[in-house]
Each structure stands twice: as structure tokens, then as C-alpha cells.
Amino acid sequence: xxxxxxxxxxxxxxxxxxxxxxxxxxxxxxxxxxxxxxxxxxxxxxxxxxxxxxxxxxxxxxxxxxxxxxxxxxxxxxxxxxxxxxxxxxxxxxxxxxxxxxxxxxxxxxxxxxxxxxxxxxxxxxxxxxxxxxxxxxxxxxxxxxxxxxxxxxxxxxxxxxxxxxxxxxxxxxxxxxxxxxxxxxxxxxxxxxxxxxxxxxxxxxxxxxxxxxxxxxxxxxxxxxx
Numbered sequence: 001x002x003x004x005x006x007x008x009x010x011x012x013x014x015x016x017x018x019x020x021x022x023x024x025x026x027x028x029x030x031x032x033x034x035x036x037x038x039x040x041x042x043x044x045x046x047x048x049x050x051x052x053x054x055x056x057x058x059x060x061x062x063x064x065x066x067x068x069x070x071x072x073x074x075x076x077x078x079x080x081x082x083x084x085x086x087x088x089x090x091x092x093x094x095x096x097x098x099x100x101x102x103x104x105x106x107x108x109x110x111x112x113x114x115x116x117x118x119x120x121x122x123x124x125x126x127x128x129x130x131x132x133x134x135x136x137x138x139x140x141x142x143x144x145x146x147x148x149x150x151x152x153x154x155x156x157x158x159x160x161x162x163x164x165x166x167x168x169x170x171x172x173x174x175x176x177x178x179x180x181x182x183x184x185x186x187x188x189x190x191x192x193x194x195x196x197x198x199x200x201x202x203x204x205x206x207x208x209x210x211x212x213x214x215x216x217x218x219x220x221x222x223x224x225x226x227x
Contacts, residue, residue: 030045031155031156034156034157039165043171044172046168046171046175046176047172047175047179048172048176049148049173050172051176051179053176055104055111055147055215056144058111058114058212059110059140059144060077060080060181060184061184061188061204062111062114062205062208064188065118065188075134076137077177079138079141080137080140080141081174081177083137083138083141083144084141086142087143088145088146088166088170089149089166089167091145092153092166093163095153096149097149098150099223100154101220101226103143103150104147104219105215105220105223107140107143107215108213108215108216109212109216110140110212111215112216113212114208115205115206115208115209115211118205118208119202119206119209148173
């Protein structure tokens with residue numbers, strides 16, 4: 001890794017590391033908002049959850065690096081949205097749960113995967129092409145949605161309007177996702193015009209790899225020692 005890449009990588013790590021460890025936690029204040037509010041409260045908490053869900057956003061940032069135009073961005077984000085909506089709504093409605101540390105560990109691996117793929121890891125290490133990206137985005141969308149469902153099921157949703165509450169939370173997630181992606185798309189698209197783009201590209205994707213590894217071990221530590 002060149003010195004310029006290392007400097008940018010170090011800056012990103014120092015900037016985002018504290019936030020990554022606090023990604024989309026379930027707070028008592030959120031529970032109070034849901035308990036005292038109506039369906040709009042679920043939209044609000046869903047949006048907040050996605051805006052602070054740095055593992056989700058890091059994965060999406062990695063996807064956007066690969067895309068060439070706005071049409072591609074819409075297509076891939078739509079597939080990701082369909083994937084996570086299926087498991088968020090379905091798993092929550094059916095009461096299907098998983099340990100939050102384990103599902104977040106898998107989500108961390110999706111971040112690692114995207115950085116690895118963007119740096120041509122499959123070509124250099126396995127002498128093969130990477131799996132179809134659209135399919136993988138859908139699969140990871142399902143996994144990310146299950147993580148979102150696990151978080152939602154940590155709340156007391158009460159008895160009334162159960163399905164509408166789930167759908168409202170999902171709508172909030174979509175709104176939060178759009179709000180978060182706007183600056184990410186803007187920064188990446190603008191940086192492509194600068195000479196330093198290759199340094200930026202490699203630094204960010206190396207950061208995705210190390211962030212994915214760090215988050216994975218953090219979640220596995222929580223699984224083994226946090227119960």
C-alpha cells in the first residue's frame with residue numbers, strides 16, 4: 001500500500017472506527033419513541049437505524065464503487081432493497097430470530113467481501129471471476145434484512161397494527177438508506193474525476209476489508225463473552 005493510500009486509510013479508520021463499534025444499537029430512547037408514538041414513530045426509528053447502520057452503509061458504498069451510471073445504481077439498490085425488505089418484513093412477522101451478534105458477524109463479512117471483490121481479490125487469489133454482483137447484492141440484501149429484523153424484534157412492538165408497524169419501520173429504513181446514499185454517491189462520483197481517484201478507491205476498499213474483519217471479530221467476541 002502506497003504512503004498516500006496509507007494516510008487516507010488511516011484517516012478513514014480514525015474517523016469511522018468509533019462509529020462502527022456503535023452501529024445501530026437498540027436504545028431505550030428509541031423504545032420510548034415507539035411506545036409513545038404511532039406509525040410515524042416506526043418510520044422515524046427505521047430511518048435512524050439505517051443512518052447509524054454503518055455496516056449496511058459500508059456494504060452499499062462498496063457496491064456503488066463498481067457501478068458506472070445512475071441507472072446501474074438504481075437497479076442494484078432496488079435489488080438490495082427488495083432483498084432486505086423480504087427478510088425484514090417476513091422474519092419479523094413470523095417471529096424468526098437469530099442471535100444479533102452472529103447475524104451482524106455475517107453482515108461484517110459482506111463488507112469484507114465487497115472490498116475484496118473491488119480490489120480484484122478473486123482474480124489475484126483464486127484466478128477466477130467474481131460471482132454475479134447483482135445476485136450477490138440480493139443475497140446480502142436478504143442477510144442485511146434479517147439483521148434489521150433482529151433489531152426490530154428487540155423492541156416491544158405491542159399488539160395492535162403489528163404488520164403496519166413492521167412495514168412502517170421498513171419504509172423508514174428505505175428513507176434512511178436514500179438519505180445516506182446521496183452523499184456517498186456524490187462523493188464517489190465527483191472523486192472519479194480527480195487524479196487521486198485510484199488512491200481513494202484502493203484506500204477505501206482496503207478500509208472495507210479491515211473494517212469487515214474488525215467488525216466480525218467484535219461481533220464474535222460479543223457472541224462468546226457478551227451473554
